Amino acid sequence: MSYVPLVSAVLITFVIAALLLYRYGNWFRHHPIVTLSVLVAWYFSFIIIVIIPIDVSSTMYRQCLQEHRSGVHELDIDENMTMISMNSTEECEKPWSLIPERVLPRLWRVVYWTSQSLTWLILPLMQSYTKAGAFTVLGKLKTSLIDNAIYYGSYLLICIILLIYIALRPELELDGPRLKVIAVTASNTWGLFLLVLLLGYGLVEVPRSLWLMSKRGYRLRSLYFKASKLASEKSEAEENMDDVIYVLGELQVQIPDSHPLHVYLMTVLSKLPREEHERMARRRRTGSSSPNTLPSEKALIKVHTELIRALQRKRRTQTQWANLVEEIAWLEEVARNENSLDHVFRIHSDGELGFKPERPWWRSLYTPKIEWYWECAWKCYAFKALAVVFGVWSVFVVWSEVSFFNKEPVLSLFAKFVQLAKENYDYFSMEVISFLTISYLCICAYYTVFKIRILNLYYLAPHHQTDEYSLIFAGMLLCRLTPPLCLNFLGLIHLDSHITKKHGIEETAYTNIMGHMDVISIVSDGFNIYFPMAVLALCLATYYSLGARFLSLLGFQQFMVDDDITTDLVEEGKELVRRGSQTRLELLTNAEPMATDYSSGSRFSGNDPPRNIFDDI
Template identity: 55%
Template sequence: MGVGPLVIEVLLTFFVAAVVLFQYGNWYRHHLVVTVAVLVAWYFSMLIVFVLPLDVSTTIYETCRSDLDLSPARQLREVSSSAVTENNFTETILHGLPLNVTNDTILTTTVPPDLKCPKPWSFVPRRVLLVFWRIVYWTSQFLTWLILPLMQSYTKAGDFTIGTKLRSAIIDNAIYYGSYLLIVGILLLYIALTDLGLDGAKLRTIAASASNTWGLFWLVLLLGYGLVEVPRSLWHSASIVHTLHHSYFHAAKLSQERAESNERVNDLLQSMRALGGSIDPGHPLHSHMDVIESKIPTELLDRIRRQPPPDSPHADVPSEKALVRLHKQLIKALQNQRRVETQWGLLVEKIVNLEDTHRNSISHDTSFKHSTPPRRHYILSYIYTPTIEWIWRCFVRGYLLRALAVCCALVSVVVVWSELTFFSTNPTISLFAVFVNLAKANYDYFTIEMISSLSMAYIALCAYSTLFKIRVLNLYYLAPHHQTDEYSLIFSGMMLCRLTPPMCLNFLSLIHMDSHVIKKHTEETYYTQIMGHMDVIKIISDGFNIYFPMMIVALCLATYYSLGSRLLSALGFQQFMCDDDLTTDLIEEGKTLISRESRRRQRMEDNAARRKDFAERFGGGESSASMYR
């Protein structure tokens, strides 16, 4: 079929990446350069996951052809009767006609490879795959190590011109890049001392090895948590009571963080008011103050203007450096406040829905009743009736989540077992390799591609879902409905580009298609031909095979027994522990906060309804209704 399947996957992947980015980002508010860079980062990372199975099936086909070409020529009998002559010999073989075997003359011929090795339905020519992987891999690496870190620092810089913001971004990344240059220098020195010789190909391999080693290190940490936590989260999600208690606990902690973020923003606004009191409209720095004020939401700016001016002047003398520092602090504080407010709004909606589900699940009525009428399209309301909603949310959903949790747990066990045994080739005990070999024996390329796609998708889910649950990285948060800020979008694109290539390289090891890891000759995928191998640096290649599986098992056991949560709780960072008194107190506090928030929202809705009713009855419009605001 040529490049048809590849073109279809490229177009579908672009559509998926664009839709997901549209759902999380804000194309109208965010800078165009940020949107394009994040779209390319997400798109190329998804392409690696979705196109690699095509590379695997193509490589299996090429391996079959290569093995057939190297095998001895088959001895076939020649038929010399008038019914089958030498000229129509091949045609007779292909049409399956019986041979006249009265003559025992032997003819040596080779069966065409396509008769023994059926071509995959998704076959992609070698030249196309090599060019494709070269563009995708090196573009994503250029983005993740150079462009996106600079853009991330650029978005939080407090300077007022493009040049000064770019300079601040470079300075901010100086230590970041310096540490990488130091590591590269050490690797080059090691290779020089071992007399391996250096050329362009080896330098590219060293760069890829350094990037993959960094990515594999983080992949171990993330998978060790995600392989256990993803099935466990699905299992707990089936219990409405457990999910509700966990959400109350989260609400109590988020409320504290919300108060701190609001207090921080208020302090900075007071500082801005005090500093701005010394800057008159004719002051040279007044334009910078206008830039700072443009970043502040209108309601906050109006509130600070209504307050009386501070009694004491600001400690800083009005200067460009002081305004840059204030601008940078305000950008960070407002970003944190928006993140917390977004999380709070989504959490309140989630808890209200959970409370409705819990109340309906213990009711004898099989018609779902909402505390507040949901806003739905009339077609959806006609199909998704209250009875169907009750069956789904109170009955079917729990069983489905538990079944999905069991399936995910089994896949996690397969992943851990394969990580422990992928270096064993005789016998082959890596389950992923066993499954692929069974499909390979029957030339079932579709099954091979499905196994590869679903396995890599699950590994990616475990790794990436963990990434945004880490408390240290709480500055980054992907919120739907266009609520994600630029900083978090750039971070997500950066991490996708860094973790996806080593994750796919690790999967090729699990299915025994990386000969430099399993120490057995096999045909290389075109993906690994572009990336190279880690065995240029023996310390990395030899140490990885030993410590990688050990760390996966150790981290999975630590996650299963919640050792990390217990340690953090002991250090004062309270985690959700079912048998802890402080957790119980926070659950009750969260329940009180949500009840108060629900009443506040109900009052706002009632007031809005009364204003609307008043305007409709007396025809006063907004001017009459505004009297009651």
């Protein structure tokens, strides 16, 4: 037995999670509590993905030992022969990553319940806390609880339904372990229903997007289209910010310095960046107001909340616009270099956007000639090859999802792969297949989330430009979707007895900690039938772009290749990007990063607006 694979996986996973958080978050501006909570959420979610393959190989080894012990026992009884001492461990090769049996259950217990506490209790409250406009801790917590009432209500509703179902079944006893199963089942049911929607879209859209990216000019046209829509949203965000600044200017006139609410007003005003203060000073009215027009504390809280949301929306759209224009600039450089006769990649500082785009950090690692071949010749074929690989993998997943409930014969391809590796004692291949499959399921699920961006409220921006609200949402989503996703994977490879209905098989340590849903047949039976049907139906709907066509009919224009409206929006976006090049330069030079927060900060100088969510208490 060796701890090296497990310890290495745990350490490497921590480094990856920390580097990702460093890339997207801002450790120096974000509150330490937020940074630590998000880091734990991301880290524990990644650990589940990495450790599940080790759990699978260890379970297959224990299953082999059990089968050999059972075979020896039957031989001694049936043939009435002299007892022969046989060591089953000599018949079964040990996995290279085998660890003591007690280790994984302890690890899963800590990881699973910590991540569940984060996703259902800590992170939702923290997320609402970041946007609460109250001026006291108690007021912010009260607002957070109210904001999460529907969210918690959906979870409690599932629990109540399961409790009623068990209460109506006299053969089922309601004890401590079953209550734990109800809690786990409610969480997994919530996650599985969401997982159906995400996988149904991602399994088709991920390989299709890669294939479309291989087409010359497609990516650039899609970004022009996106620029047209984003420009409208950016304009609305700026208008919304102007409205809030106007209201704040009125409040600054109405509330005298001696009034008790003036302290709260200063807390609200401290959220404004310096340039917004200057704008408000220019627009400030000099008239006085009567005492009857004094606002209430409730009105100040409302304005505070509106300011937090307006700042978050404005900074998000500014960051998206800056990143979008930068990507468009690079793709235009690639398009201009495609016609190069000497096959050397050159940067045109006098390009259409009027500035020299930033080059990737790896620019110095290879010559301009190699760069030309990669950007202008090889890259499209690499995308096509990757699209084919992902497309085949998606077909494997959909087929296995549709057929994994069929026990005899085994139709799930991943169950076949794992079983074949077990018969050959090829535990390394078994772990590689498990890791790649889980990783691909995660890619498809999370691609969907950050493609639709949930009404554009959340946005992960690199270079430390992601706000706390989006980071918390990402951590919450990872903790919520990863456990049911892994549960679904164990069903695909027939390692969950509530799926296969087989008795006497070894269970993974992960399943032993989570429990089984067999005690609640209404969930387990319904899941076996409707989950694969829903995934297949959503995949077909995505393949024929039914959702995009429906949204276009409702007025939410989507990027459709052969659509006149899309063509008009592409041309409009191209013109907007060209006209806004100078504005982009000013944003990159003067604008504050998106990662600044919307709360005041006593730890910062008076010249800087406050950053942290806990500092205005």
